Amino acid sequence: MRGGDPERVALPAGAAIRAATPADLEAILHHRRRMCEDMGHRDAAVLDAMVADCRGRLRRWLEEGVYRGWLVEREGAVVAGGGIIVSAWLPNAADPQDRRATILNVYTEPAHRRQGLARALMEEMLRWCREQGFRAVTLDASDDGRALYESMGFRPTPQMRLDLTR
Amino acid sequence: MRGGDPERVALPAGAAIRAATPADLEAILHHRRRMCEDMGHRDAAVLDAMVADCRGRLRRWLEEGVYRGWLVEREGAVVAGGGIIVSAWLPNAADPQDRRATILNVYTEPAHRRQGLARALMEEMLRWCREQGFRAVTLDASDDGRALYESMGFRPTPQMRLDLTR
DSSP states (O other), X not given: OOTXXXXXXXXXXXXXXXXXXXXXXXHHHHHHHXXXXXXXXXXXXXXXXXXXXXXXXXXXXXXXXSEEEEEEEETTEEEEEEEEEEEEOOOOSSOOOSEXXXXXXXXXXXXXXXXXXXXXXXXXXXXXXXXXTOSEEEEEOOTTTHHHHHHTTOEEOOEEEXXXXX | OOTTOTTSOOOOTTEEEEEOOGGGHHHHHHHHHHHHHHTXXXXXXXXXXXXXXXXXXXXXXXXXXXXXXXXXXXXXXEEEEEEEEEEEOOOOSSOOOSEEEEEEEEEEOGGGOSSSXXXXXXXXXXXXXXXTTOSEEEEEXXXXXXXXXXXXXXXXXXXXXXXXXX
């Protein structure tokens, strides 16, 4: 619906971005599962459990607006998607806001890759963040996504993680 | 109180770690302010506003257990501290948990540095995370803190951030 707007990233013919609704829950869970698969997680039981564990919370967060999703449709089918979680946080001197926006679940079906769908989704999500007054947005980059995010101005953060299971 | 336990990091004589209570709100806010100052934020008005903006939420989070704090006392004075925020998240294949632990506000008063207080606080916080069943913990490392965190096994994450104010 927005491919013709000159300020927006051009989408291929027949593709359009729309906001997700709670009715899109399963499409979003599918993207989350496929994204994990692309990152090397192939144990079907683990992926089944992950999807099951996400379903209730994601449904509630979609209904409450804690999770915002966007989907690319092409000829009636959802072929890509991405989402944002808005969470409460403590302000600091560099970012005085008491909430944070985190992008996640960015996924494009393999047959529809390298056509700008993820970039268009990202631009749509960043526009929403700006409209909402967010001063920054973070994400966890997959190896496949890093070049896109870098090209859009994303930079590494000083976040560090300790695996407590080892 | 725990300096004599051989499994724990030795604290200097007269120093003890205790859990924070809501009555420690101002000490924790003081640490957060000083930490921001150490990271180069020197505008008193910005720091005042940050502390004011944090106060209500931090009080509530301390009362609700969303924020857990630990403090080092030495001769009756609080000389260091650190905290953990527990927040809801979506499980993924690598981390099936529906909540995350984030360490923050790690601060030692300048006169008490280089005596192992921050390391002892970190060990205490990691022990709590393990007891609670967390499989991982993250933090945003300051330049001053990075070597300590690396020595404890923390590693950089693929998190990226876009500044939307530029």
